[in-house]
Amino acid sequence: MLILECPCCGVMADETELSPGGEAHLKRFGPGSTDQEFEAYMFARKNPKGVHFERWRHAYGCGKWFLAARCTATLEVFGTYPAQVGAPPQDLQDKIKAKRPEWKGFQ
Amino acid sequence: MTAQPRPSKRYSVFALAKEALSWHMGWEKAWASPAPKKEYDVIIVGAGGHGLATAYYLGKNHGITNVAVIEKGWLGGGNTGRNTTIIRSNYLQDPSAAIYEKARSLYENLSQDLNYNVMFSPRGLLMLGQTHHEVRGYLRTVHANTLQGVETSWISPQKVKELVPIINIDGPRYPILGALYQKRGGTARHDAVAWGYARACSAMGMDIIQQCEVKGVTSAGGVVTGIETTKGYIGAKKVGFVVAGHSGQLAEMAGFRLPIEAVALQALVSEPIKPCMDVVVMANTVHGYMSQSDKGEMVIGGGTDGFNNYTQRGSFHHIEETLRALIETFPMISRLKMLRQWGGIVDMTGDRSPLISKTPLGNCFINCGWGTGGFKAIPGSGWAMADLMAKGEPGPLAAEFDMWRFKEGRFIDESVAAGVAH
Numbered sequence: 001m002l003i004l005e006c007p008c009c010g011v012m013a014d015e016t017e018l019s020p021g022g023e024a025h026l027k028r029f030g031p032g033s034t035d036q037e038f039e040a041y042m043f044a045r046k047n048p049k050g051v052h053f054e055r056w057r058h059a060y061g062c063g064k065w066f067l068a069a070r071c072t073a074t075l076e077v078f079g080t081y082p083a084q085v086g087a088p089p090q091d092l093q094d095k096i097k098a099k100r101p102e103w104k105g106f107q
Numbered sequence: 108m109t110a111q112p113r114p115s116k117r118y119s120v121f122a123l124a125k126e127a128l129s130w131h132m133g134w135e136k137a138w139a140s141p142a143p144k145k146e147y148d149v150i151i152v153g154a155g156g157h158g159l160a161t162a163y164y165l166g167k168n169h170g171i172t173n174v175a176v177i178e179k180g181w182l183g184g185g186n187t188g189r190n191t192t193i194i195r196s197n198y199l200q201d202p203s204a205a206i207y208e209k210a211r212s213l214y215e216n217l218s219q220d221l222n223y224n225v226m227f228s229p230r231g232l233l234m235l236g237q238t239h240h241e242v243r244g245y246l247r248t249v250h251a252n253t254l255q256g257v258e259t260s261w262i263s264p265q266k267v268k269e270l271v272p273i274i275n276i277d278g279p280r281y282p283i284l285g286a287l288y289q290k291r292g293g294t295a296r297h298d299a300v301a302w303g304y305a306r307a308c309s310a311m312g313m314d315i316i317q318q319c320e321v322k323g324v325t326s327a328g329g330v331v332t333g334i335e336t337t338k339g340y341i342g343a344k345k346v347g348f349v350v351a352g353h354s355g356q357l358a359e360m361a362g363f364r365l366p367i368e369a370v371a372l373q374a375l376v377s378e379p380i381k382p383c384m385d386v387v388v389m390a391n392t393v394h395g396y397m398s399q400s401d402k403g404e405m406v407i408g409g410g411t412d413g414f415n416n417y418t419q420r421g422s423f424h425h426i427e428e429t430l431r432a433l434i435e436t437f438p439m440i441s442r443l444k445m446l447r448q449w450g451g452i453v454d455m456t457g458d459r460s461p462l463i464s465k466t467p468l469g470n471c472f473i474n475c476g477w478g479t480g481g482f483k484a485i486p487g488s489g490w491a492m493a494d495l496m497a498k499g500e501p502g503p504l505a506a507e508f509d510m511w512r513f514k515e516g517r518f519i520d521e522s523v524a525a526g527v528a529h
């Protein structure tokens with residue numbers, strides 16, 4: 001069972017307390033964008049076998065959204081961080097890079 | 108490369124009698140395991156049901172037999188060996204009904220066609236209506252199916268009880284209000300489907316190469332030229348990716364992205380018990396489905412996890428949710444012990460319908476996105492994919508399932524139609 005630390009309320013929450021919200025750091029496209037941009041925003045996903053940045057909501061806790069870095073091949077959790085950022089924090093990226101030297105980095 | 112003997116004997120009661128007289132020492136291997144040749148007309152990546160069916164219909168319908176089927180693990184070891192073997196075609200949208208009904212009708216004669224017993228059992232399938240909303244949805248599906256030429260009907264709670272004596276139709280939370288009934292839906296032996304296709308492909312002279320992982324895709328001038336594998340480079344005029352959960356990895360090697368996310372879906376079986384249910388029952392409101400295997404095990408499936416996952420194992424609480432729901436509907440299973448649980452990686456698209464499509468790379472084709480319902484589609488999927496690969500353009504079955512439908516907004520929206528993963 002996945003256990004994630006909610007960065008908003010500090011609780012170690014197991015996955016029955018959380019709702020998954022899909023890939024994090026998507027750049028939104030709306031009116032005025034091209035069809036390709038809108039399709040990529042709506043449907044195309046990185047879906048990596050490895051390091052994945054994703055959204056979670058502490059649904060049966062504080063109710064807040066947060067982000068997590070997790071490995072989809074081993075379910076290892078690298079860390080969680082607040083949602084109000086455009087990219088994963090540098091210290092978390094460094095930590096992942098140290099554990100997974102083959103990781104290509106956040107793109 | 109040493110030439111390996113290919114299957115040549117027909118399976119029949121006479122063959123069985125003849126072999127019995129010689130202590131069953133004369134049976135040959137069901138398929139050859141040759142080393143890869145330098146080049147093929149067609150390479151199919153993925154020796155699961157869909158990949159093998161594609162190869163089979165390339166040979167049978169289009170006369171293309173210089174084909175290799177490449178498999179990272181072992182034949183039929185992915186989702187083909189990990190599903191709940193349900194076969195049905197009661198879909199709402201026309202393109203889905205067409206391809207799933209094609210598949211279901213091919214299953215009817217598949218054992219004779221392949222000369223391999225796939226144990227297709229059209230025992231009947233019920234989708235329970237347990238809310239008024241669901242009842243309205245299924246009535247709409249019955250009308251749609253009538254127009255599509257798919258035989259389904261709406262049956263009363265009393266008829267449900269007659270067909271499934273172990274069911275509790277009175278609730279407490281979700282009483283049975285009726286069911287969408289497909290009389291010719293049912294189950295088949297999942298491994299036998301892969302094995303039967305593999306044997307037939309091998310007999311046609313195709314090479315099935317197991318434990319051979321694709322490491323890269325080569326191209327020249329925007330057209331695919333071959334694949335790099337753990338058994339060396341293999342050239343190909345055409346390549347088809349039919350790898351379900353790992354489609355994204357292959358697409359990345361070929362230089363394009365897919366509207367797909369990989370998640371885990373679980374199933375489990377109980378200890379074997381005496382025959383108690385001879386139909387397939389799906390309860391989509393509470394999200395569980397169940398049938399009884401020939402061995403007597405209750406075969407149970409539920410929902411997918413909500414997060415990306417490649418581990419072929421799922422979250423424990425999903426098992427609990429599924430069983431909690433099914434115990435309400437089938438009180439007698441409450442004291443059954445569960446024997447085995449397993450997970451498969453399913454490839455979910457944005458509209459929960461598959462891709463059978465050309466790709467941005469020339470002569471490279473993809474068949475994926477079957478999500479949680481791939482097994483039932485195997486023969487139809489292979490038929491449509493073979494058509495696409497042989498002609499280079501999709502036929503009527505595959506036409507709507509191209510990957511550009513997401514850009515153009517032509518969804519085949521079965522997620523809304525079913526209201527559930529399926």
